[in-house]
Amino acid sequence: xxxxxxxxxxxxxxxxxxxxxxxxxxxxxxxxxxxxxxxxxxxxxxxxxxxxxxxxxxxxxxxxxxxxxxxxxxxxxxxxxxxxxxxxxxxxxxxxxxxxxxxxxxxxxxxxxxxxxxxxxxxxxxxxxxxxxxxxxxxxxxxxxxxxxxxxxxxxxxxxxxxxxxxxxxxxxxxxxxxxxxxxxxxxxxxxxxxxxxxxxxxxxxxxxxxxxxxxxxxxxxxxxxxxxxxxxxxxxxxxxxxxxxxxxxxxxxxxxxxxxxxxxxxxxxxxxxxxxxxxxxxxxxxxxxxxxxxxxxxxxxxxxxxxxxxxxxxxxxxxxx
Numbered sequence: 001x002x003x004x005x006x007x008x009x010x011x012x013x014x015x016x017x018x019x020x021x022x023x024x025x026x027x028x029x030x031x032x033x034x035x036x037x038x039x040x041x042x043x044x045x046x047x048x049x050x051x052x053x054x055x056x057x058x059x060x061x062x063x064x065x066x067x068x069x070x071x072x073x074x075x076x077x078x079x080x081x082x083x084x085x086x087x088x089x090x091x092x093x094x095x096x097x098x099x100x101x102x103x104x105x106x107x108x109x110x111x112x113x114x115x116x117x118x119x120x121x122x123x124x125x126x127x128x129x130x131x132x133x134x135x136x137x138x139x140x141x142x143x144x145x146x147x148x149x150x151x152x153x154x155x156x157x158x159x160x161x162x163x164x165x166x167x168x169x170x171x172x173x174x175x176x177x178x179x180x181x182x183x184x185x186x187x188x189x190x191x192x193x194x195x196x197x198x199x200x201x202x203x204x205x206x207x208x209x210x211x212x213x214x215x216x217x218x219x220x221x222x223x224x225x226x227x228x229x230x231x232x233x234x235x236x237x238x239x240x241x242x243x244x245x246x247x248x249x250x251x252x253x254x255x256x257x258x259x260x261x262x263x264x265x266x267x268x269x270x271x272x273x274x275x276x277x278x279x280x281x282x283x284x285x286x287x288x289x290x291x292x293x294x295x296x297x298x299x300x301x302x303x304x305x306x307x308x309x310x311x312x313x314x315x316x317x318x319x320x321x322x
Contacts (some may be wrong), residue, residue, distance in 0.1 A: 003036045007093060012047035013210075014078035026079070042088045044078035048156055053108045057116050061167060063124040069160040071111055071142075077152030084151060103151065110148060111158065114141040124165060125173075131160045 011029040018024065018040040025032060034041065055067040075081055078278045085099035119127055120136050127134075139158040142148060165173065230298060 003294055004033055005036050006033050007031065012045060014044045014046050014075070016042035016044070016079065018042065036091060040088050042082050044075055044081055045067060045089050046075045046078055048072060048074040051104050051107055055112050055115055057119045058144075059122055059124045059127050059256060060120055061123045061269060065119065065124065065127055065165050066162075067119070067162045068113060068156070068158060068162045068164075069135075071107055071155065072157035073107060074154050074156060076154040080150075080152035103153070106147065106151065107153065110145050111142060112139060114138040114145070117141075124169070128163050128165065128265075131163055135160055182219055 007015065007017070008031040009029050014026070014028050015030040016023060016026045017030070017032065018032060019034070019038055023032075024039075028046065049072070051071040051073065053067075053069060053071065057065055059065060071167060081087070081103070085103055086095075086097040087100060088096050090096055115134065115138050118134050122130055135158055139155070142158060143156045164170065
């Protein structure tokens with residue numbers, strides 16, 4: 001009414017009240033009445049704000065990537081910003097110009113320039129996994145950028161939410177990664193098989209070594225048994241030789257004794273020997289020897305009479321002893 005308005009700002013808004021080209025009042029969260037025909041109200045939000053962005057950049061190997069993220073900032077020097085951009089509001093509270101949006105675009109452009117300088121030094125694969133390095137470098141450049149300091153803006157944070165290649169390149173890289181994983185899987189399978197084969201070889205070799213050791217023990221046992229049998233046979237042969245030698249000595253001894261005992265009879269007449277050894281006890285033998293003597297001297301005998309009783313006694317098988 002009558003051009004008098006009331007201004008009430010929130011605690012996160014810096015207010016500048018210009019009247020007749022001079023600052024009449026300024027501060028954060030002011031409340032006051034003002035005469036609108038001769039007044040200009042400038043409101044600069046000083047609360048932190050998030051500014052999303054999407055960049056399309058080219059890597060050093062000429063591959064397109066899409067970088068999505070956000071910038072967190074706050075206006076540290078509202079008066080300095082008000083000198084460079086128009087933040088004045090109309091009676092309905094809306095900004096009179098597009099400068100508030102221009103501030104955001106300037107910040108995005110500055111961030112994009114810094115991001116491009118970093119991404120263009122990387123190949124696609126490095127860019128996709130280097131978000132932390134990109135954030136660190138871009139953050140340092142934004143804080144020290146003259147264009148940002150001149151606007152009185154403080155950069156609180158810079159973050160990258162995603163870095164994506166083109167769909168065709170993404171599919172190609174996914175296929176390549178799948179092939180690489182498949183190769184690694186195959187290599188793991190082959191390695192597991194080789195390990196199993198190697199383990200089986202070790203087991204077989206251990207079994208063979210065990211069999212060789214067992215056979216060696218058996219051979220040693222057989223050799224020991226053979227050595228024992230040879231020793232027994234040698235002892236047996238020695239025993240037999242000794243027995244033969246003893247038998248020979250015994251035979252020689254008997255032969256010597258017999259020869260010694262028969263030596264006196266060697267030159268004795270057989271008739272006398274027979275008479276001495278057997279004839280004294282056998283009348284038939286004596287008669288037979290007598291008949292032999294008669295036969296040998298038959299030419300000397302003129303007449304010989306032999307009785308039947310004498311002949312019968314000679315022919316009897318078991319003569320009775322008289």
